[in-house]
Amino acid sequence: MAVLAGAGGAYFVSKGQDPEYTASAKLLLKGPPVSSSVPVYAPPLPDAAPDRESLVTRGEVLQGTERRLAREIGKGRAAEAVDSLSAFSGEDSEVVELTATSSSPEVAALAANTLAQVNIAFRKAQTLRDIERAQEADREELGKLNPSDPSDAIALSRVQQDLSILRGAESTADGEAEIVERATPPASPSSPKPRRNAFIGAFGGLLLGLALALVREQLDRRVRHSKGLEEAFGLPVLASVPKSRAFGAQNGKALEQLPGREAEAFQLLRANLRYLNTDRELRSVVVTSTGVGDGKSTVSLNLAKADAAVGRRVLLIEADIRRPKLGGQLGIHSTEGLSLYLSDKSKALAEVVHQVPVGHHRDGPGSANTLDVLVAGHIPQNPSELIDSDRMRALIHEAEEDYDLVVIDTAPATMVADAISLMSEATAVVIVGRVGRITSSEADAMREQLERIDAPAFGLVANFAANAAGKYGYGYYK
Secondary structure, eight states: OHHHHHHHHHHHHHHTSOOBEEEEEEEEEOOOOSSOSSOOOSOOOOSSHHHHHHHHTOHHHHHHHHHHHHHHHOHHHHHHHHHTOEEEEOTTOSEEEEEEEESSHHHHHHHHHHHHHHHHHHHHHHHHHHHHHHHHHHHHHHHHSOTTOGGGHHHHHHHHHHHHHHHHHHHHOOTTEEEEEOOOOOSSOSBOOHHHHHHIIIIIHHHHHHHHHHHHHHHOOBOOSHHHHHHHHTSOEEEEEBOOGGGGOOTTGGGBOOOHHHHHHHHHHHHHHHHHOOSSOOOEEEEEESSTTSOHHHHHHHHHHHHHTTTOOEEEEEOOOSSOOHHHHHTOOOSOSHHHHHHOTTOOHHHHOEEEEOSBBTTBOOOOOEEEEEOOOSOOSOHHHHHTSHHHHHHHHHHHHHOSEEEEEOOOTTTOSHHHHHHHHSSEEEEEEETTTSBHHHHHHHHHHHHHHTOOEEEEEEETOBOTTSOBBOOOOO
């Protein structure tokens, strides 16, 4: 009786409601690089998902959306459609899903698409305003220069080049946003669904939940444990890194001595690299991964720290010049780094290398050992060309002669080509796999790439791996 009453009640309540239709459009927002030595004319992009959601649904954007809709469907319906608008962005995604609900499927799709278009228009207008201000400043400076004065020649050339770049940026400005999926009128209402509600309420909840769980388990190709990593790559796991707040330290605190369990993971990694690799002397290690957020930069830094802490001369090279992180972690805020060294042949290595202490404690001084670091510096426009250059290869060979160990943090190997040439130059390649995120297909792609270039792949670091107590390892990228 209770089951029948629940099913009947859900059915008749649903039947009494007016149908509502929901449509969604997907908007890709592209922010400027994290750091750059040249002006980047693009609206800012918040890091946090709630801030991105607020950005695309702020008051002035909704007002612009309502004005556009009013011209097509009238003020009353436009106001109702705008009131239904919402946004959702994943924590690690630059895509924002814009959703609208209406009694009309066409109005729902129109409202979601209009919100996306208005956001693009606002961002483009902001970009053009920034470019116009920069042009005005250059034109003002140009008016102060004398074309016939040789002393003004260099400045004149620079300003003219800047204006040319700005004109190009103006002609291609798109607000760093695009609609990657337009909303279409839904074929069926999102609510109510009387028969479905009755079935789920009376009989189907438990069965449906079990079925969905089973399907998800079958379709989910994420690697769930360290053993799965070994099977996917055909390589041994050299170390498993535990979860710790210490790995999120910034502004130089990343140089402090790690707690015991965290430090032990990198001591084990160091030992396995050094003593299991008997074929050739270990002089350089490339640390890479399949994607952003796997923790390769943290592994690179702490492997270098572990080796330097025992008194060895170690150089850490941040060769991920597309998304540099190490400067912020180490408190090295300098635009002079690897990019400048590779592009300016007059620069000596000693001019761009920073020496930092390692192994000191939070509450006072500790070890007097130091680590040499070559941060990425400014983000160049030709990263692949710089990394795959004779000067980069010469740098590695020179560093191998001058240091006991060279640790190279590269860009994700399956996303860009930067890491490929470096993997062929190093003594060993270590792959960081984030358990619970990396998929077997990503691992297969990486494995095939390593085999194709005959890279000296030596082993894996399991990130987010289960320890003996059943807890999971650290979450480096949020």
